[in-house]
Amino acid sequence: MKRLLIVLFFTASFAPLLAQNRKPVVKENIPLDSIRLSDPCILADKSTATYYMTGTGGLLWKSKDMKHWTGPFVVAQTDPESWMGPRPMIWAAELHQYNGKYYYFATFTNRKVIIDTVKGNEIERRASHVLVSDKPDGPYVPMKDPTYLPADKSTLDGTFWVDKDGKPYMVYCYEWLQNWNGTIEKIELKPDLSGTIGEGKVLFRAHDSPWSREKDEQGNIIPNKVTDGPWLFETQTGKLGMLWTSWVFSDYVQGVAYSESGTLDGPWIQEKEPITPPNFGHGMLFRTFEGKLLLSAHSHKDVKGRYVRIPHLFEVDDSGDKLVIVGTYKP
Numbered sequence: 001m002k003r004l005l006i007v008l009f010f011t012a013s014f015a016p017l018l019a020q021n022r023k024p025v026v027k028e029n030i031p032l033d034s035i036r037l038s039d040p041c042i043l044a045d046k047s048t049a050t051y052y053m054t055g056t057g058g059l060l061w062k063s064k065d066m067k068h069w070t071g072p073f074v075v076a077q078t079d080p081e082s083w084m085g086p087r088p089m090i091w092a093a094e095l096h097q098y099n100g101k102y103y104y105f106a107t108f109t110n111r112k113v114i115i116d117t118v119k120g121n122e123i124e125r126r127a128s129h130v131l132v133s134d135k136p137d138g139p140y141v142p143m144k145d146p147t148y149l150p151a152d153k154s155t156l157d158g159t160f161w162v163d164k165d166g167k168p169y170m171v172y173c174y175e176w177l178q179n180w181n182g183t184i185e186k187i188e189l190k191p192d193l194s195g196t197i198g199e200g201k202v203l204f205r206a207h208d209s210p211w212s213r214e215k216d217e218q219g220n221i222i223p224n225k226v227t228d229g230p231w232l233f234e235t236q237t238g239k240l241g242m243l244w245t246s247w248v249f250s251d252y253v254q255g256v257a258y259s260e261s262g263t264l265d266g267p268w269i270q271e272k273e274p275i276t277p278p279n280f281g282h283g284m285l286f287r288t289f290e291g292k293l294l295l296s297a298h299s300h301k302d303v304k305g306r307y308v309r310i311p312h313l314f315e316v317d318d319s320g321d322k323l324v325i326v327g328t329y330k331p
Contacts, residue, residue, distance in 0.1 A: 024059060024071075024072045024073075026070065026071060026072065026073060027070070027071070028068070028070045029068040029070070030061070030068060030070070030071070031069075032066065032067070032311055032313070032331065033312075035053075035061065035069060035310065036308065036310060037053070037055045037298060037309065037310070037311050038056035038057075038091075038282065038298050038309040039055040039091065039093075039229060039298060040053055040054075040055045040282075040284075040311035041053065041054055041055055041095060042066075042284070042286050042296050043102075043286065044286050044288060044289060045097070045136045046289065049064065050063070050064060051063045051065075051066050052136050052137060053071075053296075053311070054093040054095055054104075055092065055093055055298075055311075056091045056092055056093070057090060057093075058074070058075070058076045058090030058093050059072035059073060059074060059075070060075045060137060061073075065331060066288075066331035067331045073137065073138075075104070075133075075138030075139055076093070076104060076106065076131060076138070077131070077140065077142075078108065078131075082142070082146055083110060083113070083125060083127075083146065083147060083151065084108045085110040085112060085113070088109055088110055089108070089109040089111065090106050090107070091106065091107040091108075091156060091157070092106060092107050092156065092157045092282065093106035094106065094160070095136065096160045098160070098193065099192075101132055101133070101134065101192075101193075102132070102135060102136050102138075102140070103131070103133075103140075104130065104131040104138070105129075105130055105158045105159055106128070106158070107126060107129075107155075107156040107158065108126070108127060108129050109124055109125065109126040110125040111124050113125035115151065115152055115153075115154065116178055118177065118178055119180070121177055123154050123178050124154070125154075126154045126155065126175070127148065127149045127151075127153075127156075128148060128149060128155050128156060128158025128170060128172045129147075129148050129158070130143065130170070130189075130194075132193070143192070143194035143195070144194040145194055145195030145196070148170065148187070148195060149172070149187065149196070149200065153174055153178070154174070154175040154177060155172050155175065155185075156172065156173050156175055156228075157173045157229050157230060158170045158171070158172040159171050159230050159231055159232065160189075161186075161232040161264065163263055163264050164262060164263045165263075167189075168190075168193060169186045169187065169189060169264060170186070170187050170189055170196065171184065171185070171186050171203070171242075171264065172184070172185055172186075172187070172200075172230070173227045173228060173229075173230065176206060176225040176226050176227065180225055181205050181206050182205070182206040182225055182226050182228075183203075183205050183206070183227060184202075184203045184204055184227050184230050184244060185200040185201060185202050185203060186200065186203055187199065187200040187201070201265075203264060203265075203266055204257065204270070206223060206224060206225050206227045206246060207222070207223040208223075208270055209223050209224065209246060209255060209270050211253070211255055211270070211271070211273055211274055212224035212246035212248055212253065212255070213248045213249055214247060215249075224246045224247045226245075226246045227244060227245075227246060228244065228282060229244055229245040229281065229283065230244045231243040231285065232264075233285050235318040235319070235320065235321055235323065236318055237321050238262065239258055239259075239321045240258065240259040240262050240263065240264075241258045241259070241322070242257045242258075242259075242268065243256055243285070243295075244256075244257065245282050245283070248274070248278065250302075251278040251279050252278075252279050252280070252300035253274045253276070253278060253280075253281060254274055254275050254276040254281045254282075254283050254297060255271060255274050255275065256270075256271045256323060258321075271322075275323060275325055276295075276297060276314065276325060279300040279301065280297045280298070280300070280314075281297055281300060282297060283295045283296065283297035284296050285316065285318075292329075293316045293317070293318055294313050294314065294315060295313070295323075296312075296313055297311075297314065298310060298311055298312065299312050312328070313328070313330075313331070314329055315327055315328075315329040
């Protein structure tokens with residue numbers, strides 16, 4: 001239900017802009033806490049000495065100091081003849097630099113195509129996909145393969161990782177709305193990230209979490225079914241970890257898992273407690289130009305039935321085998 005409410009909120013907020021194909025009004029000197037943005041992802045690009053922030057909605061903001069931002073800019077150029085349709089919804093966009101190119105990992109939804117019906121809910125065509133650019137501020141355009149993941153699976157929140165075997169991978173969620181026990185999976189990418197190789201492999205499932213909670217139809221307390229927002233990282237001691245998000249009843253919560261093998265294949269051991277305070281989630285990590293490690297996440301608040309989500313920054317210590325949140329970071 002929470003994912004369905006998010007869809008309705010997104011549609012209400014962005015439908016006029018999409019329907020009229022208008023560009024947003026670009027403003028300067030916007031404080032970070034004045035931006036309304038889900039799933040904030042920040043790329044610190046050394047070549048331009050600029051921070052680039054994107055997320056759900058597919059728009060982009062730029063900043064030299066993270067105190068004041070300029071935007072939003074439209075940077076994604078999808079193919080209207082593709083499975084996405086002419087105006088796809090865009091969720092959880094990420095920017096990654098790899099081998100001299102910039103890549104835009106995002107979830108695209110074509111609401112006019114229904115791939116399944118589960119428990120009375122129509123499942124729309126939704127999938128993680130990758131676009132490419134020569135510049136961090138785009139434009140980001142399609143590559144060779146028309147699809148990265150199966151058309152009959154609802155997938156989302158794709159992210160990027162190069163594993164110990166030197167191969168690039170997409171790590172993504174198979175959505176709980178379809179399988180009713182969300183998974184986090186991996187699939188190998190082609191060397192230039194222009195498509196995928198082989199099939200996806202499950203890394204873990206939502207019900208593996210010891211910290212997430214919900215009530216089932218009989219009122220029993222069980223692990224939550226949602227998997228959102230995977231983000232891979234390695235601590236300074238070489239420990240492979242993954243941020244991911246779910247719920248503790250009505251609270252949106254950021255969790256962490258660590259791989260015992262040091263590779264994507266795991267096994268993945270879940271931390272017993274969330275890493276951030278309640279109602280912060282969909283986190284990612286980046287280093288400032290001064291070398292400070294930060295976690296970018298959004299706060300989550302229900303205001304009269306509407307989700308309000310604002311980017312927030314936390315200072316993080318990764319000197320040991322596990323991440324430790326030091327505190328809130330103010331640029």
